[in-house]
Amino acid sequence: MSDSDLDLALRMADTADAITLARFRAADLRVDRKPDRTPVTDADTAVEEALRALVTAERPGDAVLGEEEGGTVDGAARGWVLDPIDGTKNFSRGVPVWATLIGLTEHGTATVGVVSAPALGRRWWAAPGTGAWTRDAAGTRRIAVSGVSDLADAYVSTTDSRGLGLRWERLGAAVWETRAFGDFWQHCLVAEGAIDLAVDAGASPWDLAALVPLLREAGGRLTSLSGDEGFTGGDGLSSNGALHEAALHHLTP
Incomplete structure (x- = not known):
């Protein structure tokens, strides 16, 4: 590169x-x-x-x-x-x-x-x-994931909870708040520290490849719902890193 x-x-x-x-x-x-x-x-x-x-x-x-x-x-x-x-x-x-x-x-x-x-x-x-960066109406700035370390304090998003079933219910019961910002946006919000976790029940390589460097450089992590690193697992979990294993515990089938 x-x-x-x-x-x-x-x-x-x-x-x-x-x-x-x-x-x-x-x-x-x-x-x-x-x-x-x-x-x-x-x-x-x-x-x-x-x-x-x-x-x-x-x-x-x-x-x-x-x-x-x-x-x-x-x-x-x-x-x-x-x-x-x-x-x-x-x-x-x-x-x-x-x-x-x-x-x-x-x-x-x-x-x-x-x-x-x-x-x-x-x-x-x-x-x-x-590093990871963003640009908006306020200008260009470097971004980083949140410092939330307790799952009970986590703000979580999904693209479509229907593909997650009871797994989403388990995770939702364990966190502070859930929303459905969806698609790329939720993962970008994790990278900039606005939310703490984002879940995709189904995702193709083109949905995730560009997001992996963004999460990594922001201090976070992106894996499959089985915990496999990379962008080819067929689904995705992005996090601030600190909450990743705890979230996987609720999401692993």
């Missing part, structure tokens, strides 16, 4: 923002259904095409995995993991909580992450040794 990789990821986010903002709440937005019944818009496909073109032009030897066009980064020395719009349901309904997720992996480890949510006026990014 070099500084230029982070620079490229941020420029990719700029490209994505220009496309998504132009299509957000557009009267002629096209929304289709994929085989798994999840929505996909013309903005999703346009963003992924544009980001793949940038990788091809500037890092022609790098692998690419994207939500819309597939691919793989398995076994690749370097790979880009792309979610053109995380929160497509929100995007398609005019809700501003959605983002483009851009992750760089090296030998299977996520090293650079950029999360850009232009309708919220927010962006988060991280790279090894640089």
Whole structure:
């Protein structure tokens, strides 16, 4: 990883923002259904095409995995993991909580992450040794996870509790407060210390790869619900680190 990789990821986010903002709440937005019944818009496909073109032009030897066009980064020395719009349901309904997720992996480890949510006026990014950062209307600042160390004091979010069943009930009974901020946003809120835990019952690699560096550089942790490190476990738990094992105790099937 070099500084230029982070620079490229941020420029990719700029490209994505220009496309998504132009299509957000557009009267002629096209929304289709994929085989798994999840929505996909013309903005999703346009963003992924544009980001793949940038990788091809500037890092022609790098692998690419994207939500819309597939691919793989398995076994690749370097790979880009792309979610053109995380929160497509929100995007398609005019809700501003959605983002483009851009992750760089090296030998299977996520090293650079950029999360850009232009309708919220927010962006988060991280790279090894640089710390985790965010930008909003107040400016740019470095972020860090919370110092909450007792599960009874924890503020917890999930994307959809229906996929967790009794596990969510057990965790919810053990914590101070629960909400459903959902998708990328809840993990970013953990990274900046606004909440303490975030749970995804189901998550693909493109949902998590960009978030791993952000949580790590902010002092937190992201694993599967079984405690496996990385972004390929099929689900996710992010935390401030101090609460991770206690949360896993309630979430492990």
